[in-house]
Amino acid sequence: MTTTGFDEEALDASYRKALAAEKAGRTDAAAKGYRACLEIDPDDHVGARLRLAALGAGEAPASAGEAYVTTLFDQQADTFEDILVRQLGYGVPGLIADALSRLGFEHFDRALDLGCGTGLVGAALDGRVDEMLGVDLSENMVEIAFDGGAYDHLYIGEALAFLEEFEESEPFDLIAAADVLPYLGDLSPLFARVAARLSSRGLFVASTEALVDAASDGAGAESGFAVGRDHRFHHGEAYVRAALEAAGFTILAFEPITVRMQEGQPAPGHLLVARRLG
Numbered sequence: 001m002t003t004t005g006f007d008e009e010a011l012d013a014s015y016r017k018a019l020a021a022e023k024a025g026r027t028d029a030a031a032k033g034y035r036a037c038l039e040i041d042p043d044d045h046v047g048a049r050l051r052l053a054a055l056g057a058g059e060a061p062a063s064a065g066e067a068y069v070t071t072l073f074d075q076q077a078d079t080f081e082d083i084l085v086r087q088l089g090y091g092v093p094g095l096i097a098d099a100l101s102r103l104g105f106e107h108f109d110r111a112l113d114l115g116c117g118t119g120l121v122g123a124a125l126d127g128r129v130d131e132m133l134g135v136d137l138s139e140n141m142v143e144i145a146f147d148g149g150a151y152d153h154l155y156i157g158e159a160l161a162f163l164e165e166f167e168e169s170e171p172f173d174l175i176a177a178a179d180v181l182p183y184l185g186d187l188s189p190l191f192a193r194v195a196a197r198l199s200s201r202g203l204f205v206a207s208t209e210a211l212v213d214a215a216s217d218g219a220g221a222e223s224g225f226a227v228g229r230d231h232r233f234h235h236g237e238a239y240v241r242a243a244l245e246a247a248g249f250t251i252l253a254f255e256p257i258t259v260r261m262q263e264g265q266p267a268p269g270h271l272l273v274a275r276r277l278g
């Protein structure tokens with residue numbers, strides 16, 4: 001047992017065993033191994049729930065989970081931009097900036113970047129926002145965003161909790177979530193909280209990874225989202241549109257995009273711009 005509250009060595013051993021079984025195509029053994037991981041560490045730092053769902057051996061969880069997301073991005077922070085942007089061609093922040101311009105939205109008084117990561121959205125919108133706030137679970141990612149200087153205020157925290165609990169009541173006229181929805185399953189709670197934090201006619205801009213056949217063999221597809229083989233959530237267009245409308249948004253744009261390259265193939269997604277009604 002360590003300060004993390006679980007036996008890290010036992011977790012590591014179970015995880016490696018499960019991964020090896022998965023790679024060898026021994027699905028039952030892999031599922032057993034991932035279940036053992038959850039018994040050792042119910043907070044799920046290794047993302048065992050996502051892996052079980054992707055194997056079809058467990059229900060899709062509500063989200064990727066705080067412990068897993070924090071661990072993953074704390075580990076990836078230093079190489080994130082090099083790998084994602086330069087090697088895999090990730091360009092969602094630029095697509096967001098372009099889409100807002102195309103729709104005629106050039107300036108914002110107060111914007112919130114959910115899952116801001118290393119600050120690429122802040123950089124893409126630099127000079128167009130009077131007050132820019134960012135929040136992210138990963139402290140290491142936020143440190144890089146801080147060094148970039150595009151944000152007036154940065155917070156370490158979970159996006160939904162932040163939207164619910166942030167003490168300032170002044171609304172935002174823009175809320176962005178670039179490549180964050182793939183870490184959340186059911187989007188309805190997020191959309192409702194985003195709507196509650198936006199000014200009347202404020203904008204929400206976000207990207208999803210699309211639910212296509214190759215990604216939909218994990219658990220949950222029938223609900224409009226599923227955990228793909230890449231262990232991220234993929235969302236169907238009809239599901240996302242319905243969830244936005246139910247939360248009181250009108251959809252201004254819903255465009256197919258390539259999120260990044262994945263195993264040599266374009267990873268398809270959507271870029272959405274929605275406006276809070278009333």
Ligand SMILES: C[S@@+](CC[C@H](N)C(=O)[O-])C[C@H]1O[C@@H](n2cnc3c(N)ncnc32)[C@H](O)[C@@H]1O
Nearest residue numbers: 073115116117120136137138158159178179183
């Ligand atoms: C793929 S990165 C994208 C970062 C940034 N938005 C960009 O476009 O470069 C996803 C980020 O979302 C954060 N994240 C995922 N789920 C989150 C949640 N529920 N609350 C806060 N941050 C979250 C991760 O820590 C990570 O920094």
